[in-house]
Amino acid sequence: MFLGYTGGLKLESFNMVANHAIRQVAEDAIFGANTQAQKAISEYGFNNVINGTIGVFLDDEGILVTFDSVFNALRELKDESFAAYAPLNGINEYLDTAIKTTFGDYKPDGFIEAVATPGGTGAIRHAVWNYSSWGEEILTSDWYWDPYNTIATEHGRKISTYKLFDEKMNFNFEDFESKVELLLDKQKRLIIIINSPAHNPTGFSLSYDEWLGIIEMLKRKASSNQNKIVLFIDIAYIDFCEDESRRFLSLLSNLPKNILSIVSYSMSKGYTFYGLRSGAIIGVSSNKDVAIEFKNACSHSNRGVWSNGTRCAMEVLTKIYRDESLLEKVEKERNHYKEMLKIRANSFMKASEEVGLEICPYKDGFFISIPSNDPIGLAKELSKEKVFLVPLEMGLRFAVCSVSQEKCKITPRLIKEAMKRI
Template identity: 55%
Template sequence: MINSMAANHAVWPKEDDAIFGLAAKAQEAIKKYGKENVIDSTLGALVDDNGDLVCFKTVYDELKSLPNAKIAAYALVAGQPEFLEAVQEACFREYRPDAYIKAVATPGGTGSARHAIYNYTNPGDTVLVSDWYWKPYATISEEYGRKVTFYKLFNDKNEFNIESFKENFETLLNKQKRLVAIINSPAHNPTGYSLSDEEWDQVIDIMKENAKNQENRIILFVDVAYIDFADNERRKFFKKFSNLPENILVIVGYSLSKGYTMYGMRQGAAIGISSNKEIAEEFYYSCAHSNRANWSNCNRGAMEVMARITKDPDKFKAYEEEKAKYRTMLKRRAEAFVKASEEVGLEILPYRDGFFISIPCSNAKEVSDKLMEENLFLIPLKLGLRFAVCAVPEDKCKIAPAMIKKAMDSIK
């Protein structure tokens, strides 16, 4: 009996996505014990205090007002022109870098990560990622025969570990002469960290120093999937991508999943920033070719909605107001979790913005299993536990740290 038909490169372990698996278990517990008795902190989606998924009214009213043809029609391969303009405005706001900038539509931020990784590395190359990281960076790299190496995200003072970034960046670049380095900020998944403007300066200094060698090709992928849930000030760093050396290309991965509550609609953009017009054009055509080859074109209705909201001042204001309400809700939950952690002596990583808070621990799986017995569901990672404040009401954010601390102490 044969047990495999797939080509060698397409055979992977038979395992389902761990996060979605735990989320399903949490849902089972909710059915069995009632939602008031379960803390479901698994998925990275914004849930209100009733346990319902937040779906922005401003977004879905707009979608439902569209003529069917605006939803049903094919979109252009690179994306609708109005969307490509709107997405740049929404992403950069008043901090647009002084550079040649080209955007291409992608299915979510995931598509932009795919384009950065595949189109800017050679087969067998290694991509640089932080040790606390969003797993699909590794999944995408593996899919295409690329590897990942990790820099330490934090130093002993719980600041961005610029030394570790520099060391790994230079080692890989010297070896490969081209490097895709990934920084997920602001509102990093899974820690909620955002680089300060000074930390961004240090990153850019390292890139510029290494760009002096004209042979080097430096590609920085900046994943801003959660930027719309950080303060506008957190966009300031974009300006720093002005007038960079020509052998540095910055690719920003923008997503409508969180900022517009369009998770399942699969829409985002890859935005290339270069001081060289040719390089920006090359980026555009490279990504457009990849679109055609992989998914042809993206979600026409999602693009239409986003462009209409961004271009109409009244609609934009209403959207901003709705989002601000939920940002406040998120902030209060995170503050409650941070404060309660301090009170019970639970060590957490520095949280600044966004959907998640992380707890370093060496036996995350055991702790997570233990907490499941008490109906607290969170995500075990290699380096610790991820708690999704986006999914948990404030009162439960207050009690969760004590439960986590107790479970960790009981296993030590």
């Protein structure tokens, strides 16, 4: 969970909101840290500040990266493509394309259905609402993207966690299995959210063999047909990983009917479409009825929550995949930034090793995390050096996606020194 700098209950003597909507009011940690960084930038200049708080791709000068190929395609659309409603489930060709690009060469066997959602966030929301009951616990790792918690609590559910890493900083399969068992014993139904590859906030990715172990274990748990398991795979950052990282998706083939796999598709990172809000919830089942039920439940949720999605974003995706040369241009542009991300992350990791800074095992993605017993204290100490990171419950998050290689190289030493001072 992210920690705010100014948390605390807002003690009101009078509430207009209903009881369930009376919540703890805490400043969002990311926005809080970013506001501080922006203030420092205006005082000391961009070059003298390291702002590792922003979770979108920025160039070395701190400007938001947008893919020309994608935005040119967007500009070529007719006004109707912006103005008209999209079908409730999303444009069919868009959904087919989302399925094709999600699985690449690793499409699992089974019945696959998809419904368009506003980004991957929408997919998480529909899964939480339709596949867990009021008050139930949803399982994810102890390092996790805080909106999982917001979405769970918004819908009267809770997040429960397993330890992502063991003492050797390897995937903690043992703790994962024991929490799956515990919650299945208690609830008989369980949503498990796994954000891999390129986990936010750590950059950890499960290997193919680790996925194999997870799927085998879930099959064992599903041998009791009282148990219902929903494996939710959040792949928000997969377009910035190697194609090979999709290989595990073929393991979703022919699972027992009481395991439903859900994969969330997002255009936010892979097409720099963050604000255009386009994604999809994709369900994979060995059972046709389960797949149809999935489609119907998510369609109903679309109508009941946000109606339909952003038509022009869907049309851009279909336009890209209809035109090989345009697709090549998009991939070329994305590959350029993929490479930049790799260089930045490698610089950060190398410098961490040199100064003996312990970091979580990074493999891919936009973020690297540094474990700490005092994340808020450490973030405050670093801010004195004009270095800004996001304090989480178990450490600090550094956004390699938005910091130049030069700055990535010097940050680990500054963190290590700040750790010694507190």
